[in-house]
Structures are given as C-alpha cells and as structure tokens.
Amino acid sequence: MTKEGLQSDTTRDRVLSTSAGLFCQHGYAGVSMRKIAESCDMKAGSLYYHFSSKDQILTEVLNMGIEKVHAAVAAALRESSVDVSASDRFRHAIAGHLHALLEYSSFTSANVRIFRQVPPSVQHSTLEVRRRYEALWDGFLGDLKSQGQLRNDVDIRSFRLMLIGALNATLEWFDPELGDITELANRYADMLANGIFAERCT
Amino acid sequence: MTKEGLQSDTTRDRVLSTSAGLFCQHGYAGVSMRKIAESCDMKAGSLYYHFSSKDQILTEVLNMGIEKVHAAVAAALRESSVDVSASDRFRHAIAGHLHALLEYSSFTSANVRIFRQVPPSVQHSTLEVRRRYEALWDGFLGDLKSQGQLRNDVDIRSFRLMLIGALNATLEWFDPELGDITELANRYADMLANGIFAERCT
DNA sequence: ATACCTGCCTAACGTTTGTTAGAAATGATG
C-alpha cells in the first residue's frame, strides 16, 4: 500500500473548508449537501464517501474553529511566560486570538455565528473544546490577578466573557486585507487594560 | 366601522414575536412558514393574509430589534443630559442597551445572530436603522471626548465597535431570570471605563 | 489477466420548502 488516503485527505479538507465558508454565510439550514458539493465541483452523493452526514461535516467545522484559536492563544502564552510584562502577555494573548480568528475566519465565524442554531447533539459534541478554551483564559487571568496585576474588584469570569465577546465581534466588520491585525490587537488590549476614560473614577 | 383591524394587529404582533424567537433559535433558512404558523396555532397559508412573504416577516423582525435598543439608549441619554457625571451617563447608556437587548431578546438576538445570513435585499433594508444607532453612540462618545472625559488616544469608532460587540455578546450567556441586568451594566461600564489592570501602563 | 480498493457518479426515495387560488367560517352592518 502506498501513501494511505492522500487524495482523500485533501478532498476532505477542501470539503470542510468550503462548508465552513458556506455555513457562516448562510447558516446551518441554509446550506444543502448539493450546494456544498457544487462548490467543491462534486455531486451531492459523493460527499457521503468522506462524511457520514451533514451533521458530521458541521461538527468537524465547529471544532476546528475553536481549536485553531485555542492553539494560537496557548502558543502566545507559552512563548512569553517569563521576563515579559503582564501587559505584554495580555497583548500577545489577544493578538493570538485575533490572528487565528480572522485568518481562519471560515471556521471561526461559522462557530461564532451558528453555534446556537445547530442541532443540540452537535452543540453537545463541541462543548468540551469550548470549555477547554475558556479554562485557558481563566487560568491566565487568574495568574495575573494573583500576581496583583489586576484590580481586585474585577470578576474574571465576567471579564473573560466580555473579552471574548468583544474579540469575536471583530469578525463582523474587520477585514484582514485592509487592516493590520497586530495593530487591532494592540488597540483592543490597550482599551481593555487601561479603560477609555481620561481619569479613573468610581 | 369599529376599531380598525384590532384583531388583525394583535395576530400580526404575535406572528412577529413568534417568528423572532424561531429565527434566532434556528436561523433564517431553518424556520419554515409552516413552523411559524404552527407556533401561532395557524396554517401556513393564513400567514399570507398578514405578510406578503417570509422575507417581509424577517425584515420587520430585524428592524424591531435595533429600534428597541436605539430607543432605550436614546432615552437614557436624554434623561441624563445635564448635571450628571460622564461616567454616570456612560453607565446609563450601557444599561439602556443591555435592558432592551436582553428584555426583547427574541428580536435583538435574531438581529445579532442572523443578520449576516439573510438575503442581501433584506440586509439592505435594515442598514439605515443600523447606521442611525451607530451614529447615536458616535455622537455621545464624541461629546465625551471633546469635553476631555476620554483619553485623547482612543479611537471612537474602534471603541464603539468593541463596546457594541461586547454588549451584544451577553445574549449568548446572560439569563435575565437569573441575574440583575443593572448590575451587569455597572460591571461592564466600570471595566470599559477604567480598565482591568491595577495600574495603567503603556 | 484477475481481483481489489478508492473515489466519484447517477438515479431515485419520501419529505419539506415558499407560495398561490379559491373555498369556508366568522361576525358586524344594512
């Protein structure tokens, strides 16, 4: 036997990538197996050689979205663990999220946009990956707080929800072709770390 | 003639409210006229007495979502225009957004979740309402800035996008039955105005 | 040459889609 399933793998990936784009543009029910196939220059029936159902394609697309972002943030935190200031680590983590989010936007925005409208069984099969990502941020923010880098009265869960919500919303308006993602990350990190008011108040 | 179209109006509203809930839960293509009708104890054909098409229902739902939020924020700003501190006005505006967002969540989350996946013609017919709401915030934030209440180096458009993104994301996790919206608004306003770091840094 | 596996195809299934036309029911007005 030669290189096992090589042709198959690239086709599989093409289907997943195409499906991600279609899902995030038209929603779960708005994309048919026939449209996926057509965008891949195939016929609908052929998809069932690589996937057992529409839901399986969807599940893989959703999971890949979070995993890309998780990997990027984990890498950013790993590379700057020592001798880097808290605000720099914060900035790097945000940059990691935004880079992965906006560069694999087919997968990530499929996740952000349609998670709530997919069948509950599919939702359930992506929950673990979601929680792992939330835990990554909670761990990092918890470290910052125990080092005294954060105000004592900020709730980590609240901030994490606000942060990820704000970052994910960039999918709706930011175009990586037109703007610099690193600069965007710096702006966001600055506003979130220091606030926007000229003077701090109660 | 008696009170013109009274029965008709309440039925219309019931259809719109029901449709909003279904749209935000299952997406645009995931909701059929038959399902809308069934949820209203009607038959599909009867819907066409009140609406000319599925797209018309959708358009009205989307517009109502933004208009509710716009009205709430505009009212909050109007009621606190004088003799109120900048941070209080900021907090009230955020509270207005969150209250409307989370209390009319069928309409607002239909808007937030499925705007990008509806037919372009429908998107287009809601753009004006969207822009009016963005202009409301830009005006308020511009006032704050020209009064010297905001840091000079924060970009208003960037912050407005971050702010609305962060606020809208609460739809995905906050339950008004379990938590206090006003308290949520205070927490968010504090984090956004003052930042989360213990000491401000570059 | 034979057999086999991979990858894609065609054709069909039963169901559901948005929408329309025309018939019934309802209740008020003359």
Added chain:
DNA sequence: CATCATTTCTAACAAACGTTAGGCAGGTAT
C-alpha cells in the same frame, strides 16, 4: 334575513431537501 368585509382554511404547485443503493473508471497488488 341578506350582505359584506375580515380572517382562516384546504389543496395543490414545482422545486429543493438529506440520504441511499448500485454502478463505473482508475490505479495497485497478486
């Protein structure tokens, strides 16, 4: 009682839906 407008219903249309079964072309192994 007859008339009228309002509101809902039924029945049907062509099109599209997810999925399956079986066939066909290509290269690989025996």
